[in-house]
Amino acid sequence: MNTEVQIMPNRHSLFMQGTIAMIPLSVAVIPWGLLAGSYAIESGLSPLESQALSAILFAGSAQLVATGMIKAGVGLTTMLLTTLFITSRHFLYSVSMRDKIGKLPLRWRLALGYLLTDELFAICGNQSEQRFEPWYALGAGLSFYLCWNLATLIGIVAGSYIPALNELGLEFAVAATFIALVIPNIKNSPTLVAVLVALVLSVSLNLIQFEGALMIASIGGMLAGYLAETITRRA
Amino acid sequence: MTLLAILAMAALVFFSRYVFLEPKLPLRLAPQLQSMLGYSGPAVLTAILAPIVFAPEDELWVAADNPYLLCAILASVIIYKTGNVLLTTVLSMVIFLILNNLVF
Secondary structure, three states: OHHHHHHHHHHHHHHHHHHHHHHHHHHHHHHHHHHHHHHHHHOOOOHHHHHHHHHHHOOHHHHHHHHHHHHHOOOHHHHHHHHHHHHOHHHHHHHHHHHHHOOOOHHHHHHHHHOOOHHHHHHHOOOOOOOOOHHHHHHHHHHHHHHHHHHHHHHHHHHHHOOOHHHOOOOHHHHHHHHHHHHHHOOOHHHHHHHHHHHHHHHHHHHOOOOOHHHHHHHHHHHHHHHHHHHHHHO | OHHHHHHHHHHHHHHHHHHHHOOOOOOOOOHHHHHHHOOHHHHHHHHHHHHHHHOOOOOOOOOOOOHHHHHHHHHHHHHHHHOOHHHHHHHHHHHHHHHHHHHO
């Protein structure tokens, strides 16, 4: 009983810290949430189905592509194969977070696994096993989930009345936050190599509109970092 | 039918996020793979942010009037000097919004 009382404020404050750390990314996702909602309605989905995309599927890019496929009336197999391709980067996040989340009780694994988006990985992926706090991750993940769903709802309801928010350039908040998370981690030359290789690969592959650009650039960067590490260790 | 497709895709996405978090899944990562994974954070985040900064309009844009690039450099300097993530994000975002919507 006593310990419970002492633990509560700590949980609460960790949850709030996670929520606050996520704010820039939650704000940056608003235009895309609005778009996801209004695009789903435009594509002929019912309001319930449109909200279900965000509430159940909860995957920005996969959702937009899924909406397009539902509209085009493609078969379920094609839909699932395309989804598998887009979602493949989550396997990488899952492997990376295994040490931190894998030892938690089932309800924590299910909750944090469900919330494991690009954004949550950005906030928690760099944390060491000692520094990782489930309540902090839950605050970050859940607040992001609510923000995404609220934006979708507004997109569904207000759809055509919303001005083109995406022209404001709110996605820069993603870049700014990620820069702030990456730069302090560049403490040695292998990490610098990983970052530079991922940067060049990602920009070039995006320019030629290569479908799996993010995945290939990420793995390329990781490989380059690892190779640089082996070389520096031998030298 | 649409709802069924959404559920099927949701199951797949959840599987991709959860599968390696399951301790019952026998998975012993080779040390090489583990040290590779150590670079996953910086590599993935850079891969996501780089196109936003260098090709915000789907074309390579390396010039002094690219507000994304200018403010990315600014953000790098602020985080390097202060180490404060929230300050870096808010300050560079405010300057970006001014440059992008009022100046250029």
